Amino acid sequence: MPLFKLALRNLLGGGLRTWLNAFILSVSFVIIIGCQGLYKGMAQQMERLAIDSYYGGGQYWQANYDPFDTLTLDDAHGRLPDTLQKMSAAGQAVPVLKRQATLYAQNRVLNITLNGIKTEQTLIDIPTAKLRDTGHAIPAIIGDAMAKSAGLRQGDTAVLRWRNAHGTFDANEIYIAAIMNTHVGVIDQGQVWIELGTLQEITALPDAATLVITAKDSVPPHGVDTENWSFKDQDFLLTDERNMMASEYIEGGILYVVFLFLAMLGIFDTQILAIYHRVKEMGTMLALGITKNDLIWIFTLEGALHSVLAAGLAFIYGTPFLVWFGKVGFSMADMDQLGIAIGDTIYPVFTPGIIAGTAILIFALTALVSYLPCRRIAKLTPTDALRGKIA
Amino acid sequence: MLKKIILGICALSVVLGAVTPIAEESIASPAAVAKPAPQTATEILQRIDDNRLSDGKIAVMSMTIHGRRGDRTISAKSWQRNIQDSFTEYLAPAREKGTKMLKLGDQLWTYAPDTDRTILISGHLLRQSVMGSDLSYEDMMEDPVLANNYNAAISGEEILNGRPAWVLELTAKKDDIAYAKRQLWVDRERFIALKENLYAKSGALLKTLDVNAVMQVDGRWLAKSMIYKDALKKDGDGTSVVIESLEFNDNLPETLFSKASLRK
Numbered sequence: 001m002p003l004f005k006l007a008l009r010n011l012l013g014g015g016l017r018t019w020l021n022a023f024i025l026s027v028s029f030v031i032i033i034g035c036q037g038l039y040k041g042m043a044q045q046m047e048r049l050a051i052d053s054y055y056g057g058g059q060y061w062q063a064n065y066d067p068f069d070t071l072t073l074d075d076a077h078g079r080l081p082d083t084l085q086k087m088s089a090a091g092q093a094v095p096v097l098k099r100q101a102t103l104y105a106q107n108r109v110l111n112i113t114l115n116g117i118k119t120e121q122t123l124i125d126i127p128t129a130k131l132r133d134t135g136h137a138i139p140a141i142i143g144d145a146m147a148k149s150a151g152l153r154q155g156d157t158a159v160l161r162w163r164n165a166h167g168t169f170d171a172n173e174i175y176i177a178a179i180m181n182t183h184v185g186v187i188d189q190g191q192v193w194i195e196l197g198t199l200q201e202i203t204a205l206p207d208a209a210t211l212v213i214t215a216k217d218s219v220p221p222h223g224v225d226t227e228n229w230s231f232k233d234q235d236f237l238l239t240d241e242r243n244m245m246a247s248e249y250i251e252g253g254i255l256y257v258v259f260l261f262l263a264m265l266g267i268f269d270t271q272i273l274a275i276y277h278r279v280k281e282m283g284t285m286l287a288l289g290i291t292k293n294d295l296i297w298i299f300t301l302e303g304a305l306h307s308v309l310a311a312g313l314a315f316i317y318g319t320p321f322l323v324w325f326g327k328v329g330f331s332m333a334d335m336d337q338l339g340i341a342i343g344d345t346i347y348p349v350f351t352p353g354i355i356a357g358t359a360i361l362i363f364a365l366t367a368l369v370s371y372l373p374c375r376r377i378a379k380l381t382p383t384d385a386l387r388g389k390i391a
Numbered sequence: 392m393l394k395k396i397i398l399g400i401c402a403l404s405v406v407l408g409a410v411t412p413i414a415e416e417s418i419a420s421p422a423a424v425a426k427p428a429p430q431t432a433t434e435i436l437q438r439i440d441d442n443r444l445s446d447g448k449i450a451v452m453s454m455t456i457h458g459r460r461g462d463r464t465i466s467a468k469s470w471q472r473n474i475q476d477s478f479t480e481y482l483a484p485a486r487e488k489g490t491k492m493l494k495l496g497d498q499l500w501t502y503a504p505d506t507d508r509t510i511l512i513s514g515h516l517l518r519q520s521v522m523g524s525d526l527s528y529e530d531m532m533e534d535p536v537l538a539n540n541y542n543a544a545i546s547g548e549e550i551l552n553g554r555p556a557w558v559l560e561l562t563a564k565k566d567d568i569a570y571a572k573r574q575l576w577v578d579r580e581r582f583i584a585l586k587e588n589l590y591a592k593s594g595a596l597l598k599t600l601d602v603n604a605v606m607q608v609d610g611r612w613l614a615k616s617m618i619y620k621d622a623l624k625k626d627g628d629g630t631s632v633v634i635e636s637l638e639f640n641d642n643l644p645e646t647l648f649s650k651a652s653l654r655k
Contacts, residue, residue, distance in 0.1 A: 071513060104623045107459075159623050164592065166566035171591040171623060204566075 003294060007301035011309075014270070018306070021266045025310035025362065028259040030318035032358045035252050037322065037348030038330055043245040044349055047238055053125045053184040055237040056094070056213040058220060060084060060229045065098075065210050067186075073100050073113065077208040078228050083221045084212050092218045094121040095209035097199050103174075103192065105158035106151035112190050114162060116199030123215050126187060130178035131195045137175035138198055143188025147179045154179050160192070164204040172202070260362070263310075264369045271303045271373040282377065283385025296374045303370020307363045322350060414604035414616070432543035432559055438582040439575070440538050442611050447472045447643045451482075451635040456524045457628035465522050466635070474535055476648045487522065491653045499528055502653035509653050524630040525598070525621040533569050537561065540568045548579075551586060552603070555579045570597065581605065581612035588622075596622040599629075608637050 011018055051057075065076035080088065080095055087093035097116035102109060119131045131139045137157050142150070152158060154176050161171040174194070182188050200206050212229075214220065220231050275282075282295055290298075329345035429435045453466040465487055471477040479492040489504035499512040512528050521528055534540055541561035549556050561573040572594070576586040587600040604616035613634070620629030646652060 104625070107624070107626050109621075109624065159595075161591070161597065161623060163569070167569060168563070168566065168571050169569055169589075169591050169597055170571075170593050171595040171597060172593050 003298050004301060007298050008305060010298070011302045011305050017270060018309070021263075021270055021306050022309035022313055024266050025263040025306055025366070026313035026318065028256075028263045029310055029314035029358060029362060030321065031259055032256050032362075033314075033318070033350065033355060034322060034325060034348065035255060036354045036358060037326070037350040038346060039245065039249055039252055040351065040354060041329075041348040042248070042346045043242070045346060046241050046245065049182075049184050050186070050238060050241055051216060051234060053182060054187050054213065055234055056123055057216045057218045058214050058231055058233040059237060060093075060212040060214070060231050062210050063228045063230065070100060070113070073098055073210070076210045077205055079207050080209055080212065081229060084229070087214065087218070087221065088118075088212070091122070092215045094118060094123050094213045095196065096211050096213060097196060097203075097205065097208055098210040099162060099199065099203050099205075101160055101162035101192070103150060103158055103160055105156075108150060110150055110190070112146075112192050114160070114199060115187075115191055115193045116196035117193055118196050124213055125180075125182070126193060127178050127180055128193070128195075131193070133195070133198075137173040138194055138202075139177035140174040141178045141180055141193040142176060143180050143182045143184075143191065145185070145188045146191060147176070149189070152176050152179075162203065164202065166204060170202060260365060263362075264365060267303055267306050267366055268369045268373065270306075271299065271370050274299065274302070275373055275376055279380075279385050280388050282380060283382050283387075286380065286382040286385060292378055292380065295380075296371070296377050299374045299377065300367065300371045303374075304363065304367040306370075307366035310362070310366075311359060322348075326350065415606070432545045432557075433538065435545070435557060435559060435577055435582070436538045436541065436543045436561070439577060439584060440536050442582045443613060444474050444535060445471075445611075445639050445641075446474075447641040448637060448639050449643070450637045453633050453635060454522070454524055455631040455633075456522065457630065458523065459626065463523070470643050470647055472643050472648060477531075478647050478652065493648070493650060493653055494531060495648060497532060499532060500650060500653060507654070509650060525619050525624070525627070526630060529569070530598075537573075540564055541573065546574075549576065551576050554581075554585060556585055578605075578612065583612045583614065598622055604633075606634070606637070609639055611639075613637065 062076050062078045064072050066072045077097060077099075084093055084095070088095055094117060099114045099116075101112055101114040103112045117126065117128050117131075119128045121128050127141060130141055133139060138160070140160075142152065147153065150158070156176045157173050158176070159171055160174045161169060163169055174192070180188075187193075196209075200208060220233075285295060286292070326348050329347040331345050429438055448471050449468070450471070451466070451468045453464055455462050455464045464484070465481060466483045467479050467481045469477055469479040475494075475496050477492075477494045481487040481490040491502040493500045493502075500509050501512055502509045521531070537543075540563060542564055544560045544562075545557050546560045547558040549558055556576045556578055559573075559575040559577055561575060563571050570589045571592040572590040574588040574590070575584045577584055583602070583605055584600070585602045585605075588596055589598040589600075591597050599620045599622050600617055601620075602614040602617045604614075605612055606615040607613075616631065616633045618629045618631050620627070
């Protein structure tokens with residue numbers, strides 16, 4: 001305890017230099033916590049949007065379905081097992097049929113995936129009620145990114161060409177009943193949504209589906225996993241989103257390293273200067289009976305306490321700033337162009353884990369950076385030190 | 392006055408052009424054996440197939456894609472055997488030169504010299520257009536024998552491009568035929584389709600084929616120049632195909648119709 005008091009007194013005695021170092025370190029504290037919170041918020045938002053819009057509580061996939069291989073779509077359909085049919089009837093699951101088609105829109109010819117979904121479903125955030133037949137062309141919903149790439153607006157018509165289950169070409173007009181504002185690329189880019197029964201009828205695939213989306217709170221029933229249908233849970237479905245966030249974290253890590261490097265450089269510099277400028281002081285302390293280990297401990301503690309001061313400063317000005325940031329969020333209005341499923345604004349999420357983790361990281365690094373220059377003290381001889389010499 | 396004369400000449404040439412008979416060319420001396428006139432639509436269909444299909448042929452053709460940004464012409468040489476198999480090599484432009492395409496039955500591969508890779512065209516790739524034209528790869532995959540796939544009925548008679556023609560309505564015999572319905576304008580004397588409309592199951596017109604020049608090779612009348620158009624596209628003038636030369640040859644080398652020949 002006397003050593004701690006001595007270290008603290010010496011640190012505060014450093015005056016402006018101490019506070020400047022502490023302030024720089026506190027900025028690192030706030031920025032790292034802010035960025036971590038932002039990434040956490042982005043990850044949560046991305047997962048929530050993907051779950052709400054498409055993944056639900058998990059999906060059952062027909063055995064031939066591979067979302068990364070459109071070549072499989074022609075064969076990826078089958079009749080629902082009884083259990084899934086019951087879930088669908090009870091509103092606990094939504095079957096989706098997927099087929100390839102060609103869209104002729106505004107002088108553009110686009111290869112698209114045609115999705116059939118029940119109009120009465122409410123499990124996922126697609127306004128399927130708009131798909132109710134109006135009597136003329138087939139009503140269809142597309143996402144805003146798809147609308148932009150196809151040059152379509154609500155109320156427009158376009159021609160759709162597809163092949164039915166037998167391989168026969170068919171074509172009809174579709175009517176854009178709604179354009180959904182979504183940030184989930186998997187339901188938007190290259191996707192056209194029409195009523196399930198209509199798609200089953202025009203493709204000569206009665207009762208067929210490619211996948212079944214289950215309700216978020218549903219429990220996967222037993223006995224459905226057969227050779228034709230397999231359950232993919234949320235963790236499996238969110239793998240891509242999580243991998244993408246992992247790479248984002250790595251990119252963010254570079255920013256942390258830069259800030260931490262600047263802060264640590266300041267502390268390292270202070271420690272080096274302290275050791276060279278206070279050699280006589282160290283010699284006196286050694287002459288008075290303090291061991292070299294205690295001396296190393298005092299100087300290391302002096303440096304490490306910068307992080308405690310920085311944490312205090314960060315708490316004082318960082319808390320209101322981060323609370324405000326959490327409410328206002330970070331605008332990402334143009335990010336939907338990148339196919340990232342996040343909203344226009346990301347709201348950071350600050351968890352105790354982020355705050356504690358950042359604090360521990362900075363404490364540990366500061367302690368390490370403070371200790372490294374102090375190793376020279378071990379080589380100090382009291383007589384040389386009293387004369388101001390250092391080995 | 393001079394202006395009126397010029398306009399008059401122009402108008403006359405337009406009118407004459409409209410009724411000008413289809414261009415004709417004879418590449419080899421006629422060798423056809425006179426066959427009895429067909430009595431039914433099915434017989435007409437059979438005669439069309441007999442006329443255009445052969446066990447082996449070599450053709451040099453050029454394809455001009457009329458796009459919004461101008462025209463682009465691609466020329467190619469094609470070897471075809473047993474109706475089902477073909478090997479095509481692009482000759483021009485320089486960018487496409489050396490690209491090869493092999494069709495064996497219901498499988499299609501392309502080879503690009505730039506990447507030195509052979510790609511199997513299947514699934515959605517078949518729906519892609521061939522070199523940006525109005526033809527898709529899947530159009531090349533259809534069974535060319537019309538009589539195998541369609542029931543035919545004569546729905547009328549017309550004079551088309553100065554030639555007397557039957558109008559044939561073809562209805563698919565089976566469910567697995569790409570086009571549920573076709574409409575053919577067939578030259579009554581030469582048994583060549585001068586015009587063809589391809590329809591979807593819903594009745595929507597999908598593609599059109601207009602023959603604007605014919606040629607006679609070894610007694611068979613064949614299309615020399617035609618325009619293929621994706622009727623669902625609102626703009627565009629379609630894709631013109633011109634057969635530069637054609638020769639029937641039943642003894643094409645077996646080695647040509649193999650994947651190994653794509654890299655040669």
